[in-house]
Amino acid sequence: xxxxxKSDEYEAKIQQALVVLGEVSEDSTTPRNIRRSAKDAVxxxxxxxxxxxxxxxNAVSMLDEILQDPxxxxxxxxxxxxxxxxxxxxxx
Numbered sequence: 001x002x003x004x005x006k007s008d009e010y011e012a013k014i015q016q017a018l019v020v021l022g023e024v025s026e027d028s029t030t031p032r033n034i035r036r037s038a039k040d041a042v043x044x045x046x047x048x049x050x051x052x053x054x055x056x057x058n059a060v061s062m063l064d065e066i067l068q069d070p071x072x073x074x075x076x077x078x079x080x081x082x083x084x085x086x087x088x089x090x091x092x
Contacts, residue, residue: 007052010052010053010056010090011052013086013087013089013090014045014052014055014056014086014087014090016086017045017059017083017086017087018042018045018046020079020082020083020086021038021039021041021042021045021083022042023079024038024076024079024080025038025039025042027076029073030072030073030076031069031071031072033066033069034066034069034071034072034076037062037063037065037066038063038066038080040062041059041062041063041083044058044059044062045059045087051092052090053090053091053092054092056087056088056090059083059087060084060087060088063080063083063084064084066080067080067081
């Protein structure tokens with residue numbers, strides 16, 4: 001029962017992250033390479049191939065790379081930090 005509750009909690013966090021990443025990937029004021037990386041992170045989180053923790057870890061890795069981009073608007077950086085805080089809490 002506890003495992004099911006954790007799984008539901010993790011999926012809810014992933015859904016929150018997907019909403020924010022979707023906003024970033026559709027924002028025309030964000031540079032194209034950052035939008036592309038946000039879409040890649042969305043695809044990684046939606047993939048059913050791995051456990052939620054592995055998907056979250058892969059997405060964090062992708063987002064960490066693009067957070068170093070000096071062309072990123074500050075408000076986009078804050079959104080991506082929020083996404084990372086949602087999904088970093090997901091563990092196996």
